[in-house]
Amino acid sequence: MQPPAVTSESELGRRALLLSIGALALTFVVPMFGLALGVFSAVVCFRTWRSLSGKQRPVVLAVVGMLLSLVSLCLAAAVLWVQMYFDTPLTAYNECMKGAGTSTSQQGCVVELERAVESRLPFMPKGSVKLPFPP
Known part of the structure; x- marks a missing residue:
């Protein structure tokens, strides 16, 4: 030892x-x-x-x-x-992206995510959250 x-x-x-x-x-x-x-x-x-x-x-x-x-x-x-x-909006975004087959539907998922983030942040004005790139 x-x-x-x-x-x-x-x-x-x-x-x-x-x-x-x-x-x-x-x-x-x-x-x-x-x-x-x-x-x-x-x-x-x-x-x-x-x-x-x-x-x-x-x-x-x-x-x-x-x-x-x-x-x-x-x-x-x-x-x-x-x-x-932001777990709920991100989970909804992932589920939306699973069914999105076109770039237009993928862009719709990004818009939904932006709106969901805005709803979680009450101090942000409507339409002010723009993601620079999709997650």
Whole structure:
């Protein structure tokens, strides 16, 4: 049996920063997993920060990692909220596109999606939502 590996203080900060960068990258790919990894990396960065500050070591990497973790948490939470808020219009759009065989009917599906988004956003005037490209 091997003894546990000993890591240096600089390695701890570097690992915390890399974990935070991974959480931010994963947020752009799969927001739900980015949110989970963001929480984990925030905890790791906080523990690393406390450990390094107690030993009077530089905490720059742990602090930058904590900031990146918080950015990934906010971004992932915002994306998940938008996905959940607009779930009904997007589901209706997907169902409409399944039956749309022509470009005219596909454009009709996009118009329906725009109207559904307008109805979910009460502060938008009628006819103001124009999608630059179909989803």
